[in-house]
Amino acid sequence: MNHMKHLIPINRKAARIVAAAAPPAGDVVALQQGSGPPQQPEGPHIPLGCSLAFQPGWEADRNGGTAGLCQPVERDLFDCHLGCYWPAHVPDQLNHAPDWTSKCAAAQKDWRKIDLIFP
Amino acid sequence: MRLLPLMSAVRRLLTGAALTLAVTAPALAGAQPAADAADSGIPIADEAVRQACGSCHRADDQGRLSRISFRRTTPEGWQQTIRRMVMLNEVAITPEVAREVVRYLANNLGLAPEEAIPAAFEAERRTDDQPYEDADVHQTCTTCHSMGRIMSQRRTAEEWRLVTAMHQGYYPFTDFQAFRRSGESDEPQPVDYAVTHLTERFPLDSPEWSAWSATMRPPRIAGTWALTGHAPGLGAVHGQVTIAALPGADDEFTTQTRYVYARTGRQVERTGRAVVYTGFQWRGRSFEGAAEATAADPDGLREVMFVDRDWQAMRGRWFTGGYDEIGLDVALSRVGAAPLVTGVYPAAVQVGQTASLQLHGGNLATAVAGDLDLGPGLEVLRLSSASPDLVTAEIRVGADAAVGRRDLYLGQAALADALTVYDTVSRIAVTPDAGMARVGGVRVPKQFQQFEARAFHDGPDGEAETADDLDLGLVDVTWTVEEYATTFGDDDRRYVGAIDGQGRFTPAEDGPNVERSGNRNNVGDVWVVGTYAGSEGPLRARAHLLVTVPNYLRWDPTAVERP
Numbered sequence: 075m076n077h078m079k080h081l082i083p084i085n086r087k088a089a090r091i092v093a094a095a096a097p098p099a100g101d102v103v104a105l106q107q108g109s110g111p112p113q114q115p116e117g118p119h120i121p122l123g124c125s126l127a128f129q130p131g132w133e134a135d136r137n138g139g140t141a142g143l144c145q146p147v148e149r150d151l152f153d154c155h156l157g158c159y160w161p162a163h164v165p166d167q168l169n170h171a172p173d174w175t176s177k178c179a180a181a182q183k184d185w186r187k188i189d190l191i192f193p
Numbered sequence: 194m195r196l197l198p199l200m201s202a203v204r205r206l207l208t209g210a211a212l213t214l215a216v217t218a219p220a221l222a223g224a225q226p227a228a229d230a231a232d233s234g235i236p237i238a239d240e241a242v243r244q245a246c247g248s249c250h251r252a253d254d255q256g257r258l259s260r261i262s263f264r265r266t267t268p269e270g271w272q273q274t275i276r277r278m279v280m281l282n283e284v285a286i287t288p289e290v291a292r293e294v295v296r297y298l299a300n301n302l303g304l305a306p307e308e309a310i311p312a313a314f315e316a317e318r319r320t321d322d323q324p325y326e327d328a329d330v331h332q333t334c335t336t337c338h339s340m341g342r343i344m345s346q347r348r349t350a351e352e353w354r355l356v357t358a359m360h361q362g363y364y365p366f367t368d369f370q371a372f373r374r375s376g377e378s379d380e381p382q383p384v385d386y387a388v389t390h391l392t393e394r395f396p397l398d399s400p401e402w403s404a405w406s407a408t409m410r411p412p413r414i415a416g417t418w419a420l421t422g423h424a425p426g427l428g429a430v431h432g433q434v435t436i437a438a439l440p441g442a443d444d445e446f447t448t449q450t451r452y453v454y455a456r457t458g459r460q461v462e463r464t465g466r467a468v469v470y471t472g473f474q475w476r477g478r479s480f481e482g483a484a485e486a487t488a489a490d491p492d493g494l495r496e497v498m499f500v501d502r503d504w505q506a507m508r509g510r511w512f513t514g515g516y517d518e519i520g521l522d523v524a525l526s527r528v529g530a531a532p533l534v535t536g537v538y539p540a541a542v543q544v545g546q547t548a549s550l551q552l553h554g555g556n557l558a559t560a561v562a563g564d565l566d567l568g569p570g571l572e573v574l575r576l577s578s579a580s581p582d583l584v585t586a587e588i589r590v591g592a593d594a595a596v597g598r599r600d601l602y603l604g605q606a607a608l609a610d611a612l613t614v615y616d617t618v619s620r621i622a623v624t625p626d627a628g629m630a631r632v633g634g635v636r637v638p639k640q641f642q643q644f645e646a647r648a649f650h651d652g653p654d655g656e657a658e659t660a661d662d663l664d665l666g667l668v669d670v671t672w673t674v675e676e677y678a679t680t681f682g683d684d685d686r687r688y689v690g691a692i693d694g695q696g697r698f699t700p701a702e703d704g705p706n707v708e709r710s711g712n713r714n715n716v717g718d719v720w721v722v723g724t725y726a727g728s729e730g731p732l733r734a735r736a737h738l739l740v741t742v743p744n745y746l747r748w749d750p751t752a753v754e755r756p
Contacts, residue, residue: 134739140718140739143741148714149705158364158365161364162338168363182712189636190638
């Protein structure tokens with residue numbers, strides 16, 4: 075962006091473009107894949123043990139963080155439910171909870187009606 | 194959705210999958226033992242089990258029930274199966290009968306101690322890293338669930354095959370997600386490789402089980418036990434558990450427990466009840482200040498412990514929480530006729546200082562100062578008090594005492610590495626170094642994450658994180674949450690939640706947050722930073738914390754302890 079140093083943004087949209095192109099203060103982990111020394115020697119990882127947090131994708135994205143998750147989770151929930159996609163995390167429509175969404179037409183609005191299921 | 198291109202294709206398949214399942218479930222239950230299992234299989238003699246399970250699981254001429262006789266597992270494993278039969282196969286069974294079935298199966302088709310201990314983390318609900326010997330099998334199975342579920346099972350080859358078929362029937366996506374790879378390859382599919390590995394690694398017949406099932410009996414563990422434990426963030430606990438046999442049952446017990454948090458002096462009394470399965474698997478629940486749930490302690494602490502073969506010790510974890518994430522590691526030592534020292538507080542003393550040392554254990558009332566030997570450089574000035582389970586000693590650490598650990602002797606009682614002598618705090622560390630919390634509090638429980646800061650001396654080599662480092666125990670630090678930048682304009686720190694003065698992180702509420710870009714949940718990545726006021730300036734250490742989305746299923750069985 076050096077060639078832009080003589081240009082001054084005059085409206086908010088232009089200011090946001092300049093801000094977005096500016097190098098961030100400090101380290102940005104997600105931008106460090108494959109170039110330069112990593113911020114953490116061993117990289118972040120998800121604690122395993124007996125928790126259900128195993129497949130990076132539900133709890134964490136492939137970099138071990140939350141930036142790449144489908145968000146908000148409620149937006150995606152019914153798709154997971156219908157497709158049995160995260161069978162250990164989301165009740166599946168096929169067998170465990172066929173009526174899970176009956177009180178809740180759109181999870182993003184009606185998420186307070188979602189039940190926790192004890193299989 | 195992470196595999197969007199697959200979704201529509203798979204959804205088209207689902208109707209077909211449902212039809213397949215309708216055939217699969219009864220067919221699996223009635224599957225006859227295959228040739229390789231002809232000489233295996235454990236006959237089921239108990240009439241209640243045969244009544245409860247026999248309408249689907251057919252008996253053969255040797256008294257073996259299909260499927261059931263060809264598998265061994267923990268009480269939790271059997272309970273999970275019964276729950277699945279109730280939920281998905283419409284089994285009608287009362288809680289009382291279900292408990293008897295779990296008890297019979299866990300005792301007669303259970304695990305030997307050598308088999309159960311490596312998988313203890315599953316029943317103890319631990320969330321620290323648990324590596325597994327085969328990375329490919331680990332990957333296949335832990336795409337959805339813990340490897341502990343598998344490590345606590347033993348099956349015939351046919352049974353391992355059938356349990357993967359059960360997964361494919363109930364969760365048709367498993368083929369896409371884990372069981373089969375896309376593209377051409379001469380290598381076996383992941384699911385086939387896993388079945389081969391598990392058949393060899395976790396077979397139904399084992400010398401461990403043959404030996405254990407021959408000698409197994411209900412343990413005679415009534416009596417007084419010294420308790421030591423560690424509650425993350427809160428530090429050492431010391432106390433006593435009195436175990437009494439429940440009249441009329443040889444494997445059920447009641448408990449009276451009292452303990453004190455050494456750092457704060459907070460005292461706790463609990464009343465509990467437990468069943469011991471398979472001669473060594475303690476499953477209990479206790480409540481603070483009462484024998485039952487109260488408003489102050491609605492859930493109690495679940496107790497999962499493993500009794501040593503000599504009936505002199507047991508160890509495990511007591512826990513609670515929406516994700517079983519709050520708890521303490523415990524070890525019980527039987528108090529016999531001889532003096533017993535199980536723990537010391539403080540466990541680290543500084544050179545040139547005097548200290549008041551608490552020695553916890555049993556049969557200590559008659560101890561005198563001359564009995565106490567703390568090793569070179571440590572002088573016992575006097576014993577200021579002595580009761581059966583606690584001795585307080587005033588000690589002086591010489592100015593030239595060597596830095597290092599000391600064994601402790603009190604008369605005939607000994608405790609290795611009881612006390613550490615140090616001169617300065619070299620560094621601190623925050624554990625766990627990677628934590629996880631889940632938003633909650635509105636529709637689903639919060640998952641808390643407890644951190645703690647420990648001080649270390651770098652040891653004689655002066656280098657951090659080498660084998661000679663000395664752990665000096667918990668220290669008080671100032672806790673802060675800092676941004677862990679993963680993207681431009683990262684604002685996670687403002688939303689994810691807060692950490693208290695004891696290092697417990699409380700995540701924010703679940704649900705979309707209209708204040709955040711894209712209505713994101715209150716999820717994010719942050720650093721949790723502890724700052725210790727060292728004598729030569731502040732010492733800092735940090736840990737990564739992932740604050741993430743809830744689980745909408747809660748799998749773990751909660752009734753094997755028979756509340």
